[in-house]
Amino acid sequence: MVVAKSEACKAATVFRPASPSLGEGSWVVFWPQSIPYQSLGLLGSFTQYLVDHHHTVLRNGYWLAWLIHVGEALYSMVLCRSKGITNGRAQLLWFLQTLLLGIASLSILIAYRPKHRKQT
Template sequence: MGKAAGNEAYFQRCNLFWCAVITLSFGYYTWVVFWPQSVPYQSLGPLGPFTRYLVDHHHSLLHNGFWLAWLIHVGESSYAMVLCKYKGITNGWAQLCWILQTFLFGIASLSILIAYRPKRQKQT
């Protein structure tokens, strides 16, 4: 199987909406896990009392879940590295972009890479 031109450097940025949602969610989660005393629970609407309950009664679960989430992102980015090679993305910068984007945004990035179907040249 030959490679078509352009496959080697394929990269597509993930949707900005999902990047923002994931960034804000992880930021909030980090804040709640490491600085729970500074969170203004009363100003967060329905999310405030729920978060307060989790902090007061399940902080170790929140803490362990935080590290598990990052471990999952490490696994996803490792899988992205394997997928890049499998799909013929051999350009070092393109691979690095996929690995970093998948580490930061997880499945929002990985799903794009999984769906990518490289163009193959016809065998002659």
């Protein structure tokens, strides 16, 4: 039981949450009729124009963004190993967060500087 608790603490010390990104894109691509365009001002007008006139481009861009997120998530695993993050839970959290949030998460991992341990 002590090992599990220390592993969870170790994962928490190397994992940092990021802010969301692909949620709005999903809403625009899959449920454009439910967006309150009038309430969003100029952004709403622009979004409605894109939905009405360029929905194929939005849909293709959405799937391209997911493909890029998959690549970033795989790269996050490489970064975890190179930065000495060996805890499986921490690696999984970085992978999932980067898959969902992309560069917002990956930039935090890139900036992470592990503490060097003193050799005796």
